[in-house]
Amino acid sequence: MAVLVLGGTRSGKSEHAEQLVSGAESVRYLATGPAHDDDAWRARVQAHRERRSETFETVETADPAAELRADPTATVLLDDLGTWITGVLDATGAWTDPAVSIADRVDDLCAAVADHVGPLVIVSPEVGLSVVAETAAGRRFADELGALNKQIARVCDDVRLVVAGRVVDLPADESVRPVASPVVVAAPEHRAVAFAGADVPDGTDAEIFVAIDPPDTATAHAARARHLTLTKPPGSLSVLEDLGIWASACQGLCPPRRIEAAAVAVFAGDHGVARDGVSAFPPEVTAQMVANIAGGGAAVNVLARRVGASVHAFDLSVDADLPDGHTANTAYKVRRGSGDLRRGEALTIGEARRAVAAGRAIADGLVDSGADLLIAGDMGIGNTTPAAVLIGTLTDQEPVVVVGRGTGIDDETWIRKTAAIRDGMRHGRRYRNEPLALLAAVGGADLAAMAGFYAQAAVRKTPVILDGVVTTAAALVAEQMAPGASTWWRAGHRSTEPAHDFALKNLGLTPIVDMSMRLGEGTGALTALSMVSSAVDILIDMATFDEAGVSDGD
Ligand SMILES: Cc1cc2ncn([C@H]3O[C@H](COP(=O)(O)O)[C@@H](O)[C@H]3O)c2cc1C
Numbered sequence: 001m002a003v004l005v006l007g008g009t010r011s012g013k014s015e016h017a018e019q020l021v022s023g024a025e026s027v028r029y030l031a032t033g034p035a036h037d038d039d040a041w042r043a044r045v046q047a048h049r050e051r052r053s054e055t056f057e058t059v060e061t062a063d064p065a066a067e068l069r070a071d072p073t074a075t076v077l078l079d080d081l082g083t084w085i086t087g088v089l090d091a092t093g094a095w096t097d098p099a100v101s102i103a104d105r106v107d108d109l110c111a112a113v114a115d116h117v118g119p120l121v122i123v124s125p126e127v128g129l130s131v132v133a134e135t136a137a138g139r140r141f142a143d144e145l146g147a148l149n150k151q152i153a154r155v156c157d158d159v160r161l162v163v164a165g166r167v168v169d170l171p172a173d174e175s176v177r178p179v180a181s182p183v184v185v186a187a188p189e190h191r192a193v194a195f196a197g198a199d200v201p202d203g204t205d206a207e208i209f210v211a212i213d214p215p216d217t218a219t220a221h222a223a224r225a226r227h228l229t230l231t232k233p234p235g236s237l238s239v240l241e242d243l244g245i246w247a248s249a250c251q252g253l254c255p256p257r258r259i260e261a262a263a264v265a266v267f268a269g270d271h272g273v274a275r276d277g278v279s280a281f282p283p284e285v286t287a288q289m290v291a292n293i294a295g296g297g298a299a300v301n302v303l304a305r306r307v308g309a310s311v312h313a314f315d316l317s318v319d320a321d322l323p324d325g326h327t328a329n330t331a332y333k334v335r336r337g338s339g340d341l342r343r344g345e346a347l348t349i350g351e352a353r354r355a356v357a358a359g360r361a362i363a364d365g366l367v368d369s370g371a372d373l374l375i376a377g378d379m380g381i382g383n384t385t386p387a388a389v390l391i392g393t394l395t396d397q398e399p400v401v402v403v404g405r406g407t408g409i410d411d412e413t414w415i416r417k418t419a420a421i422r423d424g425m426r427h428g429r430r431y432r433n434e435p436l437a438l439l440a441a442v443g444g445a446d447l448a449a450m451a452g453f454y455a456q457a458a459v460r461k462t463p464v465i466l467d468g469v470v471t472t473a474a475a476l477v478a479e480q481m482a483p484g485a486s487t488w489w490r491a492g493h494r495s496t497e498p499a500h501d502f503a504l505k506n507l508g509l510t511p512i513v514d515m516s517m518r519l520g521e522g523t524g525a526l527t528a529l530s531m532v533s534s535a536v537d538i539l540i541d542m543a544t545f546d547e548a549g550v551s552d553g554d
């Protein structure tokens with residue numbers, strides 16, 4: 001993983017580059033600067049030195065390619081290519097002789113960068129933005145450096161431009177999007193997050209999302225490198241290593257912060273289809289269970305308490321008038337009960353927009369109150385039926401393949417449920433590529449809100465653990481609305497509901513645990529949360545080979 005950081009004089013490029021490697025245990029700092037012998041230059045070098053921490057090993061070199069090859073797994077900061085190319089032009093006499101080529105040296109450096117295994121951050125000046133230089137040497141420098149930057153960029157995973165201390169990502173495509181540089185935030189004291197609330201939105205443009213940036217790749221690389229320094233054979237913690245790397249990348253911090261304020265939003269809603277017997281339980285159980293969750297007595301509450309997560313229940317479309325506060329937050333309620341998906345009439349488009357906007361506002365409210373990881377849970381009798389319809393439609397599976405036993409239905413109910421899924425899929429098919437219309441036709445306000453919640457979590461760069469079949473059905477739709485949002489998610493578990501596995505495979509996610517659970521509410525995600533927290537603790541707390549005086553392998 002290599003990152004190229006470009007910028008003009010005093011733009012803040014070196015500071016940004018140093019920040020990118022600041023989480024590493026040790027950094028090889030390849031200083032390419034020439035040994036100028038004047039006070040001003042010495043002061044400049046000294047300022048650079050003072051900024052660098054004692055974890056930096058400084059190597060002054062005119063041949064960074066050789067230094068990279070000498071230690072291919074090291075975390076390296078190479079600063080900078082401008083002074084390196086100056087040295088090469090000096091040594092070859094190419095300044096004034098156009099016949100002299102430095103292409104071999106440039107190719108050699110590019111090859112060394114491409115072959116480097118460890119995290120590598122390269123700083124280079126961006127010149128030539130102003131008038132063409134007056135001298136042949138000036139023109140040669142700008143030309144060579146411009147060509148070098150272009151060539152190095154091709155072998156880097158990430159290219160950034162620093163202007164006036166601001167960092168912009170330079171994506172491979174045309175659209176330049178801003179990136180937030182990783183910022184170190186002090187660990188919050190242990191607490192369960194309170195829901196601060198966000199304005200109840202009117203739904204305008206609810207389904208329009210900005211382009212989603214994935215978790216920070218440079219930090220992922222730093223976390224991968226840190227794992228290699230910890231007292232264990234490389235890769236021996238397997239999935240726990242992957243989860244830690246992912247959490248680190250989501251936070252833009254290596255080592256990451258402990259997960260201390262995970263929040264579960266339970267989305268409650270009834271479904272018209274449930275009135276005709278597709279569940280083992282009657283629809284009134286939805287409102288009763290919402291009260292149970294709000295009272296702290298449901299499975300989700302017990303598991304959340306164990307792992308220090310907070311639980312917040314939201315009534316999106318329960319078919320009862322719940323008293324606010326005592327049961328659930330009703331501020332985002334869209335309607336009493338979603339309509340009949342068998343007729344493609346779960347919601348109007350306007351209601352679907354309001355529900356997506358509600359989910360987004362709920363994610364915003366939790367993140368703004370300090371949540372550091374989000375989980376969506378579900379509560380709604382009959383909701384495995386719309387979940388199966390959405391998953392069957394979006395993964396192109398037959399109704400009989402995606403239908404599940406839900407709360408434990410008998411064979412007669414299974415036949416009714418399969419017929420309902422078939423009818424729903426007939427309506428859903430035409431909205432295969434229109435996520436909002438699909439949610440409106442065969443989803444429901446609870447599922448639409450979950451979709452908005454998941455996509456907004458990615459907008460807010462907040463990691464998510466997915467739960468079971470109902471929430472994952474909404475996640476499939478969210479990925480369609482905001483492509484790339486799934487890079488911010490991990491699958492908590494695999495439910496026994498057959499549709500769940502199709503959805504996870506479609507999203508390319510592997511469940512953390514597989515414990516044959518089939519409840520929903522957020523329980524699968526909470527079971528997995530302790531694994532994610534352990535993965536983060538490993539990166540924070542384990543001793544390195546150096547610290548523990550343990551000999552490492554070859
Ligand atoms: C007491 C109780 C607690 C629950 N907690 C989650 N669910 C889960 O089961 C229901 C979905 O299954 P189906 O589609 O078969 O109705 C939803 O309420 C879901 O949240 C529960 C269901 C019940 C009965």
Ligand SMILES: O=C(O)c1cccnc1
Binds near residue numbers: 406497500518519
């Ligand atoms: O997988 C789930 O989330 C699930 C399974 C059965 C009933 N409710 C939810």
